[in-house]
Amino acid sequence: MNNGGAEAAVAPVGGPQPLEWKFSQVFGERTAGEEIQDVDIISAIEFNRTGDHLATGDRGGRVVLFERTDTQDHVGHRRDLEKMDYPINRHPLFRYKTEFQSHEPEFDYLKSLEIEEKINKIRWCQSAYGALSLLSTNDKTIKFWKVQEKQVKKVCDLNVDSTKAMGNDPIVGSSISTSSKQYMANGGCTSNDFSLLSGGLPSLRLPMVTTLETNLMARCRRIYSHAHDYHINSISNNSDGETFISADDLRINLWNLEISNQSFNIVDVKPANMEDLTEVITSAEFHPIHCNMLAYSSSKGSIRLIDMRQSALCDTHSKLFEEQEAPGSRSFFTDIIASISDIKFAKDGRHILSRDYLTLKLWDINMDSGPVATFQVHEYLRPKLCDLYENDSIFDKFECCLSGDGLRVATGSYSNLFRVFGCSEGSKEATTLEANKNPMRRQGLTASRPSRSLASPSGVVRRGKGADNSAVDANGNTFDFTTKLLHLAWHPTENSIACAASNSLYMYYA
């Protein structure tokens, strides 16, 4: 594994070797028999641009931040840090940094609608002056958070003895405030008296401040609300560092980070008559380089690329990516499984990765005739679509991600599995990993592995009908539809993946 980084570097030249994934860390691992609280289930994961920080959001509306620890000894000039290559024998290690309550459950009285606190997406913003900033959203409201170190200070050497004042408050306390107000009322003339004293008033002194410790403080800087009639499924920052978009089922809005009371609608797919509705927006993302381009995916399996320069309301797309279905293969489920649950631009801005229910597809934005590559994520589920429909699993929204070098892609599946595929030309890499401390176990034991239920704690209370949730495939494997790995993120510069198995955050490296 020591040469894992070197492999990635030479990969484009020779046939890339499959990566060997190793367990790195786990946060919030559940102990056997521990019940999972619904609010603890992770619902969003995102690395920041440099990969030094990681944020997760959960169904309880909390955002947890992690920071990378293995680069701490390089603390130096920020620009140097950005340019530095990390030694290849290290892998990213993270530690818990802080957490804060981003969203609270709300009730919309006008629409009699409960608004969950669940964090749908987190996106990091350009940080400045040592503060971390990020956007988090639930179904309706986007919030801009700044997390900053605050010094906890002890103030001493006050002019007015606080112990005395404390001793016989509230009487003295109130007299202080009234006297200061009196003073303010006739401040003009009093201060003229002061100016007569040329040396100032020697008995006055400024308070002494001693720093005791530093504390991380999260402050909500802006709240962008009341702009979405439907549930927000994505937010995405623009490369201009000034704007971002938020997308719900039918509309995409453009915001300026600094302005929270105004947004511009740039895409509106709502038909005049809602009965004509055939397609909804499922995900949207800005191009990583070109500030005027953005892509959004739909429930019909198409991706539209729009150019905001063309018009204020971008109802007409500049490019449409969709795969023609093979004739004769249509079934009741065709439309449902074609729905794209997530799209991501590759770092170079040339490729788009999309995830539908059974496959991952990689598109080249210069080629709209079809995907350049298609990866079967869990093709073995195809015969079971009927069951999956029955228990609603078919509507699960899996996310996908690309490695920073764009050579590999990853996405999640059921039974806490996730899959990594090589997408460079000629690569046959297709790895299945399980989100636990022994990620490669899956491959070795595929055929003979005993029932998953042995590994999963028996005391777990599951929603839905327990018996129907796992199915047995041809090899005797069971697939547990309740333990699904929906959210995962690839480190921007290294081969490291963070993924969420219900309430636990697992990190792997190669």
Place this chain on the structure above:
Amino acid sequence: MSTVEAPLYPIAVLIDELKNDDIQLRLDSIRRLSTIARALGEERTRSELIPFLSENNDDDDEVLLAMAEELGVFIPYVGGVEHAHVLLTPLETLCTVEETCVRDKAVESLCKIGSQMRENDLIEWFTPLVKRLAAGEWFTARVSACGLFHIAYPSAPETLKTELRSIYGQLCQDDMPMVRRSAASNLWKFAGTVESAHLKADIMQMFEDLTQDDQDTVRLLAVEGCAALGKLLEPQDCAARILPVIVTFSQDKSWRVRYMVANQLYELCEAVGPEPIRTDLLPAYVRLLRDNEAEVRIAAAGKVTKFCQILSPELAIQHILPCVKELSLDSSQHVRAALASVVMGMAPVLGKDATIEQLLPIFLSLLKDEFPDVRLNIISKLDQVNQVIGIDLLSQSLLPAIVELAEDRHWRVRLAIIEYIPLLANQLGVGFFDDKLGGLCMQWLQDKVYSIRDAAANNLKRLAEEFGPDWAMQHIIPQVLEIANDSHYLHRMTLLRAISLLGPVLGSEITRSKLLPVVVNASKDRVPNIKFNVAKVLQSLISVVDQSVVEKTIRPCLVELSEDPDVDVRYFAVQGLQSIDQVTMSS
């Protein structure tokens, strides 16, 4: 340790509150920073207060914003201009914070201070600060630096000037789009201080770099500064260097850039001579009027009159008028509304014949527009056309438009047209008004929306002012007074409102003979709300009518109301009686 003499106690508290846990107290204290400084004296302000503030940089943004603002006017408290440089340190820190409004305020304060500093101090203190910020680690510092060059530059010696220009050039090519945006939006300020030779070379080079930026948002801001920059150049240089850029921008791929050009084009025309306008800017403007993005057409249409004013009438008729015709039939209602709000102003520019021949059909078609805003915008500017061609040609179309607006189902539209009625009355004359609009004015008094009824009452007052009491007696009063018999009490309330407004305009005699009897009659209404409004109206009429009338009519009526079973009626009646007494006493 804490024995502060009694008179100093409040200021001691104020100082302590600079570090209070309660943000509101800290804010209040920062707002009184000048008082603290005066108490400490100049010497200690420099040596203690300012260093103390410099360390206070991780406070809440609200406090930092207040501090940035206070420091901008702090020169007198640190001992005058020769000590101004001590203020730079705390402001420099504030220039790097993350919150934009704090940085902007800090830059503003630095500019204020810098513009008062002595030349040597600027070189010794201010310019190094600008250089430090421009080389700042965080982009926030570099963003702030861009706004300070125009202060530092003029007093700098030649070598330093060269350096400053090259630093600014680097900022224009910074990695961060935020920095380039700041460089673009501050370029014209900096350019204003640069010598003309360097302006033509260095600054224009920076300008050209910015206009070719990848980021739309940077190019946008470059356009915004175009006109200001153009005015600094000689007309021929402006035509040679800025004009081509603008013409290219007017065909930019991004509608936002074209929108900005549409907004700026008129300003730029002032900077270049008449010849380039005809050859370059006019075609560019015509293209923008025909742009395929509605937002761009809205911006362009809004400038159509201003643009025509700088063209000769022939050019306007030949090039602009055809576009105006197209725009009046535009598919976007907002484009038509933008056009309607300015198109009337073209009449004086084009003259009588062209207006009748060319513009009139456009006015008429806009008056029939399905979108009420378009019609309203035309009606609101009626006076401009009236001066040129008179109203007769329009009046036939005007009436149906007004009637339709008057009956629009949106009350805001009805409200808007009511507000134009006095203007219309003035333009159309008494005769036209009597025949056609009088009925409408009465109709509004019984509208189901309160705001409309209220506006209608006010409208009657303004009409009475316009046409005089005699006309009002004949055309308004009889109809209004009929409402007294209306079965709806809200309508009767409107009547009272109208009377209280009309009384002062119509004068004592008419009020006594016509209005007062109606009010007195209404005091016997069965609805208490009417009765206490009667009391209020009577109170307002005390000053209008003669003393004798007050005693003979108003007082008895109020006395009667003051014995009413309803408490509110009694209250207002007593108020009325009291004001009668006051008037009697003072006279």
